[in-house]
Each structure stands twice: as C-alpha cells, then as structure tokens.
Amino acid sequence: MQIDNPILNTDGYKFSHFLQYPPETTAVSAYIETRGSSDLTDVVFFGLQAFLLSHMMRRVTRADVEEAEAVVTAQGQPFDKAGWMHIVERHNGILPLEIWALPEGTRVRRGVPMVQVVNTDPACFWLPGFIETALLRAIWYPSTVASHGRRVKQALRPYYEKTCDNAETVLRQAVHDFGARGVASFEQAGLGGAAHLIHFDRTDTMTGILFAQRYYAAELSNLSYPASEHSTMIAWGGDHEADAYRNMIDRFGSGTYSVVSDSFDINFAISEIWGKQLKDKVRAAGGRLIIRPDSGDPIENPTHAVRQLDYHFGSRQNGKGYKLLDDCVRVLQGDGISLSDIGLVLSRLEAFGFSAENVMFGLGGSLLQKLNRDTFSFAMKANARKDASGRWHELFKRPATMSLKASKAGRQAVVESFNGLEAVRLEDLGARQNRMRLVWRDGQLHAPVTFAEVRQRAS
Missing domain, CATH: 3.20.20.70 (Aldolase class I)
Structure with a gap:
C-alpha cells in the first residue's frame, strides 16, 4: 500500500464525478477564494508552491492505478481506470493541469480569487474538480496561519x-x-x-x-x-x-x-x-x-x-x-x-x-492549531465548462437560502483597482494586467517565488 498514492488523495465521492458532467465536456475551470466580502486586505496567500513541489511532481504509476482501483471499488465507488491509465501513458503520470495564481505573500480582501486551475487535456476534464481536496487543503491552512500572524502583528504594532x-x-x-x-x-x-x-x-x-x-x-x-x-x-x-x-x-x-x-x-x-x-x-x-x-x-x-x-x-x-x-x-x-x-x-x-x-x-x-478552513471561509468552486466546440459556459451557484455561498460565474482574472485587488471576468480583462500569473503547467513550475519575496509582499 502506497500511502502517498496521489489518486487516493481526495474525497471518496469524487470518484464518481467523471460520469456526472454534461456530454462533450472538454475542460473545467475552478478557482479558490475566501468567501464573503470585506474592505480589509486581511488574507495572506501562501503555500501553493510548497504543494506544487512536494505533491504535484509525484508521477502517477500503473501500480498506483491498480492499487486505487482495488481500494475505490471496495468502497462502492466507480473507478475511471481508463482515465487514469491515459494520464500514465499519455502524460507519463504527470497531471495535465494549468494553474494560475497571485504571487504568494499577496494580501487580498475576501472574495478575491487567489488560484485558478484548468485541465490541459480534454480527456481529463474531471481533473480540476478531483484535486480540490488536496489543493484547497494545501492553501487554506498555511494561508490562514499567515493571515492570523499578520493580525497578531498588526494588533501588537x-x-x-x-x-x-x-x-x-x-x-x-x-x-x-x-x-x-x-x-x-x-x-x-x-x-x-x-x-x-x-x-x-x-x-x-x-x-x-x-x-x-x-x-x-x-x-x-x-x-x-x-x-x-x-x-x-x-x-x-x-x-x-x-x-x-x-x-x-x-x-x-x-x-x-x-x-x-x-x-x-x-x-x-x-x-x-x-x-x-x-x-x-x-x-x-x-x-x-x-x-x-x-x-x-x-x-x-x-x-x-x-x-x-x-x-x-x-x-x-x-x-x-x-x-x-x-x-x-x-x-x-x-x-x-x-x-x-x-x-x-x-x-x-x-x-x-x-x-x-x-x-x-x-x-x-x-x-x-486553533484555526480551521472556516476561519477565513476558504472554498474552491467550478466557474466555467468548455464544450467540444471550444465554447466556455459559465458555472455558478446561487443558493436561495444562503447568499454567502454564491460563487463567481465565468473564468476569473484579478486586477488592480482604486480599492485594491478585485476580481473581473477573464473576457472583460481588456488591456488591464491580470495579477494572477501562470505558476504551473503539466509538471513545470513557472514564476517560482523565494521566501524573501513572500515576506516582502506580506509586509
């Protein structure tokens, strides 16, 4: 049993999701934010690069697929063996994903996207949703500690x-x-x-x-x-x-x-x-x-x-x-x-x-230790789906009984405004600079950050 099997680093119910998307879906986009709204730049984004270098470079192997199939089916879930073998054979075990993110150490208000992820292989449209568990966990905890540390420092200053x-x-x-x-x-x-x-x-x-x-x-x-x-x-x-x-x-x-x-x-x-x-x-x-x-x-x-x-x-x-x-x-x-x-x-x-x-x-x-995901209400939500013709469709949720959990529709960008960083739809970006930048694509780290840079931004 490989305790670090990347296929099993998710929630059990997600193994059925490859069967749940509309026909001819070729890509899904999802983003991470802290839910709610605030005028305070009180959230410090941190931890993504550590996850990319420690987990996302781990290649999925044929042994991982066989092991995961036995574990997942034993729990009563369907298993997409063909999909995972496609990743092993076509991508040499590297997850075909593209991730855009704000520079780590950036301070943002609630409701501003920090990360956006999309699959780069149409056959793996289900993958962005599949990695939610690991990716969100990798970000909410260190970001919450960093944000709490800033609160402590500001209170003592x-x-x-x-x-x-x-x-x-x-x-x-x-x-x-x-x-x-x-x-x-x-x-x-x-x-x-x-x-x-x-x-x-x-x-x-x-x-x-x-x-x-x-x-x-x-x-x-x-x-x-x-x-x-x-x-x-x-x-x-x-x-x-x-x-x-x-x-x-x-x-x-x-x-x-x-x-x-x-x-x-x-x-x-x-x-x-x-x-x-x-x-x-x-x-x-x-x-x-x-x-x-x-x-x-x-x-x-x-x-x-x-x-x-x-x-x-x-x-x-x-x-x-x-x-x-x-x-x-x-x-x-x-x-x-x-x-x-x-x-x-x-x-x-x-x-x-x-x-x-x-x-x-x-x-x-x-x-x-005395903090959790709800300290800043971190969440990852799907915001767009691409069909076989290449057209993007907006995805969003609007719970009638809880407006706080409404999500953003359409692929997102982050721009500098009079009030600081704010979210805009990617198609509305125009000539403005997207503050989110490419940090990962198909196993390659882009725009690496140093700890000194993180400290400087957070200060």
Whole structure:
C-alpha cells in the first residue's frame, strides 16, 4: 500500500464525478477564494508552491492505478481506470493541469480569487474538480496561519511603535513559535511554521525552517537560542535550583539563552536566585538571560517578573521615554497566553512605564492549531465548462437560502483597482494586467517565488 498514492488523495465521492458532467465536456475551470466580502486586505496567500513541489511532481504509476482501483471499488465507488491509465501513458503520470495564481505573500480582501486551475487535456476534464481536496487543503491552512500572524502583528504594532526605539525589529522578534508539538502532523508543522516566519523571526519549529528552505529557497538564521525546560531544571532537585541556573550561565551565558524559572517558586527564583545570588554572574557573562515565568496567570506573571527584574538589575530610559531593563535580562511568557492576554500584558507594562521590548511571547496551539478552513471561509468552486466546440459556459451557484455561498460565474482574472485587488471576468480583462500569473503547467513550475519575496509582499 502506497500511502502517498496521489489518486487516493481526495474525497471518496469524487470518484464518481467523471460520469456526472454534461456530454462533450472538454475542460473545467475552478478557482479558490475566501468567501464573503470585506474592505480589509486581511488574507495572506501562501503555500501553493510548497504543494506544487512536494505533491504535484509525484508521477502517477500503473501500480498506483491498480492499487486505487482495488481500494475505490471496495468502497462502492466507480473507478475511471481508463482515465487514469491515459494520464500514465499519455502524460507519463504527470497531471495535465494549468494553474494560475497571485504571487504568494499577496494580501487580498475576501472574495478575491487567489488560484485558478484548468485541465490541459480534454480527456481529463474531471481533473480540476478531483484535486480540490488536496489543493484547497494545501492553501487554506498555511494561508490562514499567515493571515492570523499578520493580525497578531498588526494588533501588537501600536504598543511597539509607542514604546520601542526600533519598533519593527523588536516586533519581528516578539512572538516565538512553540507550536510543533501542538499540531497534528509533520507536514502541518512545516507549513504552519513556515507561514509564521513570514511575519516573525523567532521559532523552535524546525520543520517550518526546513519547509521554507526546501520549497522557497529561504535564507534563515538566528531564529532560536539555547533554552531549558522543566525536565532539565528539576533534574538538579529543588535544593540545587541555583546550581541548575548557574550551569545555564556557564554553558550559554555569553549569548542569548532562556531559562524556565517557575519549576518551584518563580518569585523566589527571580528575587533571591537571579536577583541576588547570580546577578553578578549573569552580568559578567556578557550575554542575555531570558527568564520564563510560564506557569500561573499569563498576564500577571510576566508583568510582575519585569518589575522584579527592574528592581534587581535596573533599567534605563529609551528614546520614547519608557524603561528598558538592563540589556542582560528579558522576560518571555510561553505558556497559556492568547492574543488578548498579550495586549493586556503590554498595556500593563506601558501603564507602569515599561517598553514592550522587555517581554516576548511564545505561542503554540493558538498559533498553528486553533484555526480551521472556516476561519477565513476558504472554498474552491467550478466557474466555467468548455464544450467540444471550444465554447466556455459559465458555472455558478446561487443558493436561495444562503447568499454567502454564491460563487463567481465565468473564468476569473484579478486586477488592480482604486480599492485594491478585485476580481473581473477573464473576457472583460481588456488591456488591464491580470495579477494572477501562470505558476504551473503539466509538471513545470513557472514564476517560482523565494521566501524573501513572500515576506516582502506580506509586509
């Protein structure tokens, strides 16, 4: 059994669709958008190239066809063996598809098409609908993470611009991805982790770095630093907590390092161990200690930790008039914190006269997992059908009971307008430039994008 059999990477009911189209259908066009309407450019398109390079280059083989036939017919579905063997023999196993898309990293409003796909072989008119499951899944998840990351960044930006000297640089380091263990699969960690890195420069999701490098030629470095966890700290025992911290300074103290300090009593750890016993050692090491007060109240704990460190290590006033802790110490809250919690922490710090630069945040499940396809209402819909004479017929749906699910009629293009990017019918494009461009045709990647380009567009 080939678990990556591309024929089986779809919904079971789709195997009957080759029998359901009107006679003499030779092509079907379909597009992907986020449903609804909005004046906000709040959706960041990302993830298509990773799918094209990781899945669409996988050739369908005769063994795949035979295996799929056995699996599909056993489930009571018809199987188009002739159609799939045509792909194997005529196209050497490459799916005959043409895909147009906006450049990745583009920000769009709801209702603006991001991707449009059509078959290039008349015998495979059923193929655009068949790949909906895999293609839509490949796009909605990383695009949603990228869009959510932009929302987080935009929500935090006012605090950093008001209280930090180098607001953009500090903001890019403010949110650390701790989400690898909180997702459902290796691939999800890779796609979501890469999407996070569009907006932020801190991660421990190594798979995200790997995906960004492999599929987008990313040049990434200095995204993490040595950090402890409870197991490595409690291994020393409660009576030797200070020794555990002292070892961290000896091993990593010349650079940036993070030490979880709430295994027993966070207030004692900061005021007595870090603030008295090890204060001179921390300073003499020359690096930066990041203290993590993870457990407990995610709003009160980091705020109190900053104030405690100010008392013991001191602070200076930055160019915006806010207090900045001694360069050798910072705080990171990495457990149980939400976007609203982060806003409350930064508001409290500002009220106490502290810069947002004093604290960072680690997010896990809320960053990569607590979202779904309906977060932005992603959908893929057929919009045109070509008959044997070469004429295109508009396809659309208009549910009388739910206007939100109405779809666009006719093949689409995307143009720049006074209000930003908007959809137009392809036949109405005229002399205007179509912002969607050819990215894939019959196994060939066109107009590849780099991660640096994606980041630049999204910013």
